[in-house]
Amino acid sequence: MNKNNDSRLLVNLIGIPLLLSAIYYGGLFFQCLIFVSIFFSTYELEKMCLLKKINIHIIPLYLFYTYLFLNHLIEINLFNKQSFMIEIIIILSIVILTFELFRDKEKPIENLGVTLLGAIWIGVFLDCIVSIRNMEFGMNWILIMFVSVWICDSAAFIFGSKFGKRKILERVSPNKTWLGSISGLLSVFIFIFIVSINQNQVFEKSFVNLFFLTIIFGMISQFGDLVESMIKRQFGVKDSGKSLRGHGGFLDRMDSLMLSAPSLYLYLTYL
Numbered sequence: 001m002n003k004n005n006d007s008r009l010l011v012n013l014i015g016i017p018l019l020l021s022a023i024y025y026g027g028l029f030f031q032c033l034i035f036v037s038i039f040f041s042t043y044e045l046e047k048m049c050l051l052k053k054i055n056i057h058i059i060p061l062y063l064f065y066t067y068l069f070l071n072h073l074i075e076i077n078l079f080n081k082q083s084f085m086i087e088i089i090i091i092l093s094i095v096i097l098t099f100e101l102f103r104d105k106e107k108p109i110e111n112l113g114v115t116l117l118g119a120i121w122i123g124v125f126l127d128c129i130v131s132i133r134n135m136e137f138g139m140n141w142i143l144i145m146f147v148s149v150w151i152c153d154s155a156a157f158i159f160g161s162k163f164g165k166r167k168i169l170e171r172v173s174p175n176k177t178w179l180g181s182i183s184g185l186l187s188v189f190i191f192i193f194i195v196s197i198n199q200n201q202v203f204e205k206s207f208v209n210l211f212f213l214t215i216i217f218g219m220i221s222q223f224g225d226l227v228e229s230m231i232k233r234q235f236g237v238k239d240s241g242k243s244l245r246g247h248g249g250f251l252d253r254m255d256s257l258m259l260s261a262p263s264l265y266l267y268l269t270y271l
Contacts (some may be wrong), residue, residue, distance in 0.1 A: 040250040044241040128265040148217035158183035173229040188218030221260040228255035
C-alpha cells in the first residue's frame with residue numbers, strides 16, 4: 001500500500017508541473033503531451049482487446065493520429081471543417097474494411113468496431129483539447145476544464161463514498177452513487193459561478209453559460225467516466241493499464257475528458 005502511494009506521489013510530482021507548464025506554453029509542447037496521451041491510450045485499448053481476441057487495426061489508427069497531429073502544425077485542411085467528422089469516418093471505415101478483408105483474424109465485426117471506437121473516442125475527442133487550447137483564451141478554457149473535472153471527480157468520490165447509498169449504474173460502476181454524482185454537479189456549478197465573476201473577459205456571467213458549462217463539466221464528464229468503466233467491465237479489467245503508477249493507465253486519467261472536451265469544443269464553436 002505504501003509503495004502504491006509512493007508511486008502515486010511520484011507521478012503527481014512529475015505530472016502536475018509538466019501538465020501546467022504545457023497548458024501555459026501551449027503550442028507544440030502542449031500538443032505533444034496530448035498526443036502522447038492519445039497514443040498510450042490506444043495502446044492500452046489494444047491490450048484490453050487482445051484479452052478478448054479482438055484485433056485493432058493499429059497502423060491505420062496511428063496514421064490517422066499522425067494526420068491529426070500534423071493538421072495542427074501545418075494546417076493541411078484536407079477536409080471541409082463543417083463535414084470533417086463525416087469525412088474521416090467514411091475514409092477510415094473504407095480503409096479498415098479493406099484491411100479486414102485481407103487479415104486472417106477472428107471477429108471481424110468486433111475488430112472494425114473497436115478500431116472506429118479508438119479513432120473517434122480517443123483520437124478525435126482528445127484532439128479537441130488541442131483545438132480548444134488554440135482558440136482565443138484557450139489557456140483559460142483548458143485550465144477551467146481540467147480544474148472543473150478534477151473538482152467534479154473529487155466531490156463525487158468524497159461525498160459518494162461517505163454518504164452515498166443509491167447506485168447509478170451498478171452493472172457498469174458499482175461505486176458510483178446518485179449523491180456523489182449530484183455533489184459533483186453542484187460543486188462544478190459553484191466553481192463555474194466563481195470563475196464567471198473573476199474571468200468575465202473569458203465568458204459572461206449568464207444563465208446560459210452557467211447552465212451549459214455546468215452540464216459539460218459536471219454531468220457529461222461523469223458520463224465519460226462511466227463509458228470507460230463500461231468498456232473496462234466488458235474486457236474484465238479494473239484499470240486500463242499500469243503506465244501511470246498508482247493512477248492506473250492513461251485512459252483512467254483521461255476518461256472524464258473524453259466526452260467533456262468535445263462538448264466544450266462544440267459549445268465554444270457554435271454557441
